[in-house]
Amino acid sequence: MRPNRLLQAGAYAVLILGSLFFLYPFWWMVLGAFRSAENVLTDPLRLWPEQFDFTAFSQIAMVSGEPIWLYIVNSLVITTLSTVLSVVLTAMGAYAITRRPQLIAFRLLRSGFLLTMMYPYMLLVIPVYIVVFKLGLLGTYAGIILFLALGPIQFFLFEQFFRAFPKEVIEAAIIDGAGETQILRTIVLPVSMPIVATVTIITFLLNWAQWFPVLVISRGTSTYTLPVALLNQTGELGTNFQAIMALAIITTIPVTIVFLAAQKRVMQGMAEGAVKG
Amino acid sequence: MARVADYFRSGNVWVFYLFALPFAGLTIVFGLWPIALSFLVSITKSATALRANPDYVGLANYAKVIGDPVFLTSLWSTLLYTGLAVVTNVLFALGYAFLLNSVLVRRGSTFFKIAMFLPVVTPDVAGYAVWRWLYDQSFGAVNAFLALVGLPDFGGIASPNTAMVAILVAELWHHAGFYVIIFLANLAICDKALEEASALDGATPWQTKLHIILPQLRPALVINSIYAIIQFLKTFTVIVVMTKGGPNGTTNFVSYYAYRLFDQGRYGEAMAMATILFVLVAVIAFLAYRIGERGRA
Incomplete structure (x- = not known):
């Protein structure tokens, strides 16, 4: 042809x-x-x-009364910690659920999780405000990071990976007398590194972009991340077009670099994670 | 092997409970509890919603919401927008995936894929902030470009007639790449032998696409449609950044309206709306899923 x-x-x-x-x-x-x-x-x-x-970049040295580096540090800290937490928690959860799928508690947990992921996210954040308030975590990094650690694509990618994991390998280790933590550490973890890397990168990209939970759980500008600062700016300095574009660049650059460095992994991972859901 | 079977049947579940505990904790605290709360708040009097002993008012908030003409307009425009956006995004993505996957395109396909996916990973607030200015009546590049090629001005987000189209284009820019890669993943596993056989039997490329490839794309079509329905029914960020529900309430979609009520302390009504939207999302997604499944049999 x-x-x-x-x-x-x-x-x-x-x-x-x-x-x-x-x-x-x-x-x-x-x-x-x-x-x-x-x-x-x-x-x-x-x-x-x-x-x-370059005037725009000196104009945004202070945004909403806080120095720009505060938002940059907040973004880095919140995104990194929530990503690490998300990967560890979700991997462990998905591993346990795929190893013992018949347990009623795990079936309930899985359905509960799916229900949460179906709930319109923006409207989930509002009652989350009340929950965070009751936990006394309003305005704290902990509140923001914990909430951002929950995501569907992470769970589906891990679940898919662990389901495909050969049972015989684990059975052999059990016969050899290995304990579960030992199996996880010496057998499962070493071969899970590629999927861990994929999920880490994707979670980083997704959490970097998060703004609504950050805004709602925050009490003031001190815990704002770059996207929230940008949003604040669009309202506050409505017409300072140049400053808004400069802030948008700073918000976009980190994810652009990460994406370009790992584009194949990101696209493949997101497609696989979605197909499972 | 008996030992292994025993092992799998009984005992040692505690270590798995332990593994799953943090994940379960988070799901309960930040998932199930808020969902339960949102339902509870939807049946309480707004002013007392945050108190330890709120006044329960039954379905009064739901009655108020359903009797609210602004909500009905909002619901109608949400449904209209969702319909338009789902069809546009899925068809666009399907066409684009066919092109990227076509034998005609060899060199540069990685570049095209990266270009198309970059907006997906770009923080939505930043992307929409740029689009808001692209549409600007005096600064914007959109109208300057239209003038350049001799086309009439586009009202963008300033005019009630075009606001919905304007945000649809911005959202397509942000989301379409995601739908494209799902079609591409599906196209990669399509049966090449069937395609060749149909070409040998004298089918035109269009006939092959329509009768041989399209049926094999059903899984991606179903997934994308469901994702898109869920995505666009809860359209929010683009509204916050670009239109704030305007002009004239034409983009005052349910998520945004519920959020505004919440902001005004009308918690009961806001949560009643959230619950209505949730039921709507679940029912429509489920129907789309059933239609997709039935077509397969």
């Missing part, structure tokens, strides 16, 4: 247009941060800045 030249040109034309649609907003964001508002106003479509104007 020799591909038709004309059809091929058409296919590439559509994909290039599609890619422009996906990528242009990023470029426009970068330009917007480095061009003065007046310049953007006179020529919104310009593809290269007249000159690099």
